[in-house]
Amino acid sequence: MKASLVPSHCRRVGAGILLVALADFLFYGQPAGISAFIFAIVLAAAVVAIHPTGLNDARVWLKPAALFAALLPLVENVSPLSVLVAIAALAIFALSLAGRLRTRPARIARQLGLFLLAAPFRFARDFFRWRKVARQLGRPRLRLAAIAVWVMPLTLGLAFLALFGAANPIIEHWLSLIDLYALLDKIELPRLIFWLVVLAGVWAFLRPRLPRFAPRLRRVVPAAPVARPARISAEDVLFGKAAILRALIVFNALFSVQSALDATYLWGGVALPNGLTYAAYAHRGAYPLVATALLAAGFVLVALRSGSETSRDPLIRRLVYLWVAQSIVLVISSILRLDLYVGMYALTYLRVAAFIWMGLVAAGLALIVARIALAKSGEWLLSANLLTLSATLYVCCFVNFAATIANFNVDHSLEMTGQGVPLDFAYLHSLGPAAMPAFARLIEHQSKTTAADEPGYRALVAVEKSDKVRYLAAQESWRAWSFRDWRLLRYLDRQVPFVVPDNSQSQSPGR
Known part of the structure; x- marks a missing residue:
C-alpha cells in the first residue's frame, strides 16, 4: 500500500459523494430519460479525473470515443438493454484507464463478468480492508479521535451561536425557523438506501479492481513488526x-x-x-x-x-x-x-x-x-x-459622570427637544448636586415654554431651590471643599435665581 493511498481515497470519496448528490437530483422520484446519459458522462469524467494517466497513450481519443458511442443508446431510449450496454462500456473504460484491461475479447469478457459480480461489494470490502491494513501498517485510520476532535469546536460554536441569537434578533429569528422534528420527519429510509446503493455502484468504477480469491496481505504487510505510535491523551485530541x-x-x-x-x-x-x-x-x-x-x-x-x-x-x-x-x-x-x-x-x-x-x-x-x-x-x-x-x-x-449623565439626559429629553423619552426626574434628582446645572437649564427652558403658574413648573423651581440651599449649607465647612465642588459653587454664584411670581393676590375674588 503506497504512501499516496490516503489522498487518493479522499479524492474517490469526494467524487463518490458528488455523484450520489447528482444521482439524487437526477433519479430519485424522477422519471428516467436523458438524465441517465448525463449521469454516465459525469461518471466517466470522474473516472478520468481519478486516473488521468490512463489517457497518456498516442491514441488518447479512442477510449472516450468508444465510450461515447456505447452511451448513445441511452440518448435513444432508456431500457434495460441500453443501461446494460452503458454499464459494460463504463466498466471496460474504467478498467482500461486503471491499466487492468486485457487485450483479447475472451479475457475482457471474463474480466467484465468478474467486475460486475464484485462491484456491489467493492465499497464495503475496501472499507474493512483499508482499516485492517492501516492498523497493521500503523497508518492513520478512522478512529474515535477523528470524531472527538470536533467536540470542542462544535460545543463552543453552539455557545457562540446561542450568544449571537441572544444578541441579534435576526439570528434568533433564523434559529426559530429550524424545526428539528420536521427535519427528522424528512429523513427517508428509502432515500438513504438509494444513496448507499448509488455510492456502492459508482465506487466500483472509481476504484476498478477485479476480485482476488486468495488474500495477499503478506505482500503488503512488512515482516518486521512496526512500532505503534505513542498513545494520545484525551486532552491532545480535544x-x-x-x-x-x-x-x-x-x-x-x-x-x-x-x-x-x-x-x-x-x-x-x-x-x-x-x-x-x-x-x-x-x-x-x-x-x-x-x-x-x-x-x-x-x-x-x-x-x-x-x-x-x-x-x-x-x-x-x-x-x-x-x-x-x-x-x-x-x-x-x-x-x-x-x-x-x-x-x-x-x-x-x-x-x-x-x-x-x-x-x-x-x-x-x-x-x-x-x-x-x-x-x-x-x-x-x-x-x-x-x-x-x-x-x-x-x-x-x-x-464627573453624574454631571455628564444629567446633561445628556436633559439635552436629549422630550421636554427639551420635543422627541425622545420623558425625563426621569427621580433619577435626575438622585444624581446629586452635580445635576443642578442641568436642572437649572431645564427650568430655564421650561420658563420660556410653560406658564409660570403651572404646577409642574413651580414644583421644579421649588426642588431646585431646596437642593441648592441644602448643598450650600453642606459646603459651609472648609472640610467639605473639593475642586469639583469649588467649580460648582462658582457656577451657582453666577446663576441668576428664578423668581416664581405669586399670582394668588392678583386673582379676582370671583375665581
Whole structure:
C-alpha cells in the first residue's frame, strides 16, 4: 500500500459523494430519460479525473470515443438493454484507464463478468480492508479521535451561536425557523438506501479492481513488526492542533455572519425587518456580544499558550488574528448598539460603565494580538491589562459622570427637544448636586415654554431651590471643599435665581 493511498481515497470519496448528490437530483422520484446519459458522462469524467494517466497513450481519443458511442443508446431510449450496454462500456473504460484491461475479447469478457459480480461489494470490502491494513501498517485510520476532535469546536460554536441569537434578533429569528422534528420527519429510509446503493455502484468504477480469491496481505504487510505510535491523551485530541484549527475555522465563519449583519443594519443603515426597531436591535446585542468577545479571548489564550505547537503554526496564527479582529469589530458594534440605545432612551451609571467596560475588552483583545505577534509571556499580557485597567480607573477619577449623565439626559429629553423619552426626574434628582446645572437649564427652558403658574413648573423651581440651599449649607465647612465642588459653587454664584411670581393676590375674588 503506497504512501499516496490516503489522498487518493479522499479524492474517490469526494467524487463518490458528488455523484450520489447528482444521482439524487437526477433519479430519485424522477422519471428516467436523458438524465441517465448525463449521469454516465459525469461518471466517466470522474473516472478520468481519478486516473488521468490512463489517457497518456498516442491514441488518447479512442477510449472516450468508444465510450461515447456505447452511451448513445441511452440518448435513444432508456431500457434495460441500453443501461446494460452503458454499464459494460463504463466498466471496460474504467478498467482500461486503471491499466487492468486485457487485450483479447475472451479475457475482457471474463474480466467484465468478474467486475460486475464484485462491484456491489467493492465499497464495503475496501472499507474493512483499508482499516485492517492501516492498523497493521500503523497508518492513520478512522478512529474515535477523528470524531472527538470536533467536540470542542462544535460545543463552543453552539455557545457562540446561542450568544449571537441572544444578541441579534435576526439570528434568533433564523434559529426559530429550524424545526428539528420536521427535519427528522424528512429523513427517508428509502432515500438513504438509494444513496448507499448509488455510492456502492459508482465506487466500483472509481476504484476498478477485479476480485482476488486468495488474500495477499503478506505482500503488503512488512515482516518486521512496526512500532505503534505513542498513545494520545484525551486532552491532545480535544484541544490539540487539529481541534483548534477546526474551531478557528468554525468561529471565524460564525463571527463573519454576525459582523455582516451589523455592517448591514448598523453601519449600512438598511431598514430592519418588520416589527423590529433599532432600539430593540441595539439593546439585545450590547452585553451578549461583549460576553462573546470575552469567551473568544479566553479561547485564544488557551489555544495559543506560550511555547505550544499551535502558537508556532502560521495558519493558526493567521486565523487567530482574523478572529480577534472580528472580535474587536464585535465590541465596536456593541458600543454602537449601546450608543443607539442610549440615544433612544437615556444615560445611566450602568450604561456609562458598559461603555468603559467595552473599551477595556477591545483593548484587551488588541493586547492579545500584540502578545502573539511579539511572542510575549502570559505574565506580560496580565501586566499590560492591569496597567490599562489602572490607567482607565485613574482617568475616571477626574470625570464627573453624574454631571455628564444629567446633561445628556436633559439635552436629549422630550421636554427639551420635543422627541425622545420623558425625563426621569427621580433619577435626575438622585444624581446629586452635580445635576443642578442641568436642572437649572431645564427650568430655564421650561420658563420660556410653560406658564409660570403651572404646577409642574413651580414644583421644579421649588426642588431646585431646596437642593441648592441644602448643598450650600453642606459646603459651609472648609472640610467639605473639593475642586469639583469649588467649580460648582462658582457656577451657582453666577446663576441668576428664578423668581416664581405669586399670582394668588392678583386673582379676582370671583375665581
